Amino acid sequence: MDIKELIAKNISTIKDLRKKLNVNAELSFEENKTQGIIIDFLKDINIETKVLVRTGVVATLNSGDTCIAVRADMDALPVNGVSHACGHDYHMAIVLGTVLILKKLGFNKVVKFIFQPGEENEGGADPMIKEGVLEDPKVNYMIGFHVWPNVKVGTIEVASGASMASVDNFHMRFIGKGGHAAMPHLCKNPIYPAIEFIQSMNIQSRIENNPLDSHIITFASIKCGNANNVIAEKCEVLGTVRTFSNQLRNKLHDDILINSKLSAEKYGCKVEMEYDFQYPPLISNELLTNKFIEITKKLIGVDKVLHLEKTFAAEDFAFFAEKVPSVHFRLGIGDGSKGIHPLHSPDFDASEDSILNGIYIITNFIISME
Incomplete structure (x- = not known):
């Protein structure tokens, strides 16, 4: 069974998990139920976890001195009460799906999965770095991403250099x-x-x-x-x-x-x-990003990997990218009437098909980085 077939076989589990995270949306540094959902899922598949910055979670697949890391932000917004109007439920589900697929594939390299609180507030990335999230094992490379409205499902946007502002x-x-x-x-x-x-x-x-x-x-x-x-x-x-x-x-x-x-x-x-x-500005490392683009074009097609336009919006993944070579890409969520409303809008939604694509792209890149 290839990677995409394995993801498809398990996608209903991940979609259900995304819905559970969605209905338990919590504000920055209040992600207690969210933290519990993540830890319970990881424990069920025998993945070691650690708590950082009160509500954050770090999970490590396998053991070793160095690793590649993937980050998902956890918090929601005060929109429609409290809701995931920025798509962080999709981010968490995709990263948890990546853990599950790598585990089922028997992947034997070290990968660290960082579930970061507080992105929508004063930022949880810098506090996690100060508490040692990039050490033990030491992170050599990082992957970050964000679901992006009006980019079609099945496509991504990516470029080296600055993509989001200070x-x-x-x-x-x-x-x-x-x-x-x-x-x-x-x-x-x-x-x-x-x-x-x-x-x-x-x-x-x-x-x-x-x-x-x-x-x-x-x-x-x-x-x-x-x-x-x-x-x-x-x-x-x-x-x-x-x-x-x-x-x-x-x-x-x-x-x-x-x-x-x-x-x-x-x-x-x-x-x-x-x-x-x-x-700080979010700056993707040139060498790592070019490698990501090359690998992903072979995976999903040259016409599906689009050049991104910079935005003056900000993203605290930038703190990670300052510390280790990183790539940050935008995942398409648009499909018909889905994924057309802007981030932070009370009408924000996304196509669930983007979950499979996100897991597929990230898992393939991690495996290709051996």
């Missing part, structure tokens, strides 16, 4: 001297440095940076006062920065610090800032 958020406070709006000369109005800072950053980021090196600086909120006749003492500015390059990411951070300080000083104000470096 994400950093800032919250700054321009602090001046409040007073009566009829006596502005006695005040230091903080709204003026805030406005100048926003304008100067919008101009500078366009003229100083290579237009081919895409980035976004979005000023999402400005709050200053609540009355016509009062100059407020404080003006708050909230925004986000997204790039595909760590070098540009760091430059924009420095530019924001410098420009906000200069704007504040010009108007006799001060500025305070909280700058939250969240996820």
Whole structure:
């Protein structure tokens, strides 16, 4: 029996498992029932498990010093109550299906399966790395993936280099001297440095940076006062920065610090800032990705392996990809009326046929990496 036949023989078990995970959807770092479902399934097929970062699970097939690892995220979203509106139930089911098939094939190399909590919140990848998920056995390569709307079932999108953006958020406070709006000369109005800072950053980021090196600086909120006749003492500015390059990411951070300080000083104000470096850009290793593309084209056909377009959305698999050579691909879920609504939509759904394809592609690649 070949791999695809073996998957087809066991696909109803995996689809039932996906449905069970779906109806037990839980928010970030609250994935207790989800964790239990995963551990119970793995114990039933005699796979060793370990708990990390409270609700995460690591399973290891076979023993040895080094391995290849596969990651699935576990958490759901506050959409329609709580639901898997980002398809993480499919991710878990596909990775659990991969464990099952490799076990049934008698695969004798070491593979680590990482079920990661908190992707939709502050991120569980970095805490898992800090708790040693990439060690004992040491991870040499990693595979990650995401179900992707409007990509047909049976096809994938993949490319080396950056596929998803870094994400950093800032919250700054321009602090001046409040007073009566009829006596502005006695005040230091903080709204003026805030406005100048926003304008100067919008101009500078366009003229100083290579237009081919895409980035976004979005000023999402400005709050200053609540009355016509009062100059407020404080003006708050909230925004986000997204790039595909760590070098540009760091430059924009420095530019924001410098420009906000200069704007504040010009108007006799001060500025305070909280700058939250969240996820780095997700960058797939060139050599590993090219190997994945070559192997997968032979498996499903050249016309089924499509080049992906970058997105400014973020993904904390990026932390794993910073540590070990990794490939991250998008799995098609579109089939007729299924898989056409965007991720995080209350109408998100997917074709269950994508489960077989995901298991088939990942299992084949792991075997081919011997």
